[in-house]
Amino acid sequence: MMCGCEWDDENGATNGFWQFGYDGEDLVNLDLKNLRYISPMQQGLITQQKWNNDRAWLESCNQYLNTVCIESLKKYLQYGKSSLEKTVSPQVSLLQKDSSSSVTCHATGFYPSGVTITWMKDGEEHHEDVELGELLPNEDGTFQKTSTLTVTPDEWKNNKFSCLVEHKGINKEESEIRTNNGNSLPIGIIVGVIAAVVLLVGMAGIGYKIYHKKKKDFKPVSGSDDGSNSSAPA
Known part of the structure; x- marks a missing residue:
């Protein structure tokens, strides 16, 4: 089932729909102007006749679409006024x-x-x-x-x-084609900067490997026979 309403804020005209479907096809649709249901398929004729004979049901649909739904729509539009009326030029x-x-x-x-x-x-x-x-x-x-x-x-x-x-x-x-002049960086400079960063990172990695290897191979010298050691705390 789908239902909804429309409101023209310029002339105040309203409209609404109330539709029922079955297995992806329209079963019965409300003709709001004439306040009666219409079925486009043979299987919906019994429902169409039953609902059209129920005046209370028809008046309930009419009341919802022309009053409750329109009032809710205006309220939601007011809530979202700042966003709906926002305009930003391209x-x-x-x-x-x-x-x-x-x-x-x-x-x-x-x-x-x-x-x-x-x-x-x-x-x-x-x-x-x-x-x-x-x-x-x-x-x-x-x-x-x-x-x-x-x-x-x-x-x-x-x-x-x-x-x-x-x-x-x-x-x-x-009419003027945008170029890399001004604040934009030419692609050659961008590539050059990236290459320089990669080079610096590579050099830092090489330096770390050399330092790490030297540190691994380092062996502390034992103190002299008299027990003195320049690295010991005073």
Whole structure:
């Protein structure tokens, strides 16, 4: 059994459903407008007739869907108002591995999840050779999405391409491909740092082995015949 209700906060219109199923198929469904049950299958006709003759049961369903359920829905919406009405605009970047690779428009950090990504070519919408990625969640509760455009370097150079991201009525457009300049570290430097760390760790390991071997081979010298020993406490 499934039941629920809908409420339009702009015009106040309400609606509801009350459905019963059996073995994965609809058995009887409530027609709330006409306040009667309808069965789409032969096996549910007996139940349909029985429930439609029970006016108390029909009024109970009507009362729940149009009053109790709507009041609960409004209450839950009020409880979650801060989260439901939260809006965070996306950050948009154009990413490319090299000059011959496809260009990816990456929109991230936006909430709610509804977003539209459109490629523009010389001021007109461009839909050829475009692959839209799936909507993915971020760890902080926001979302991210990508759209990839396959284009030759000459075509990109000779035309004005841009990525237009629309979210909650706000548009953000990006036309410059992001590079490793600025605060980003070039991949060569990153690899160099990692190699240096590995080298230092390797040298430390060699030093430890040499020290450990010397310590293992060390044998203390016995004191002189007169009992004196420079390492003994005074």
